[in-house]
Amino acid sequence: MALALIAPIIISCNQSGDNGTLEDPFPKGEKINSENFTGIVYVNMLAPNDTIHNISMGNVTFEPGARSNWHYHPGGQVLIITHGEGHYQEEGKDVQIISAGEVIKCPPNVKHWHGASPEESMTHTAISTNIDQGSVVWLGPVTAEEYSQIERE
Template identity: 55%
Template sequence: MKTSDNQINETIFPKGDLAPAAYFTGNAYVKMLVPNDPILNTAVGNVVFEAGARNNWHTHPGGQILIVTHGTGYYQEVGKPIQLLQVGDVVNIQPEVKHWHGAAPESEFTHIAISTNTHSGIVDWLEPVTDEEYNSFK
């Protein structure tokens, strides 16, 4: 889509609602595109993180898929180094894997989050990611 000054408008979906502060450090916004569907056992959301924002450690009982659509972000599984995420990256998260994701310090970050097998549960929130953990990217 082009704007009036012929620049590409990268916004695909509305920004959504502010995510709960209990589960996020910094500001993030969630727009549910497909609310939990009991027939398809799937929920799909667009998540926008402001620079430096991230979610808490968490697991998905049924797994999750992330599709990066804008900016630069981080993804980390417990016990592993942080992975840098960029537009076009896809992350397949197996059920019950403890992880977190969010924006890099200097970049807004957007991904589509697909929760799979939601009949098993959608998300189990855990402790916040510490600043030391977040700043450990090498």
């Protein structure tokens, strides 16, 4: 599929060029108990499925070492990193370090995962786009080897 060849777009929104801290603009939300995540994760749904805007939005906080399972979004996903440092990986590509002030645009149907770094929590606003094309499709867990790949690079 041609869309799978599109690289994620990560845009730095930190216009000042410094690494100042950003306060999390939303409450942590509820701790979730789901087989789709490893570690401690909190979710605060900001906007549930919305057929008018065709999106859903949630604020997700990953404690150190926490991460999502592999998954994909039929309509794509946008992640706005608001706090901390984490990891993002698309299938077949290297793990990327992601930090507060960055935006990731993940194309539709691209298998990926994201979560906190081993040492630091990470919060992002997750926006599922084009939800009329389907809900997130959850796959298997990210292995310890896949997760630790960044430390060996």
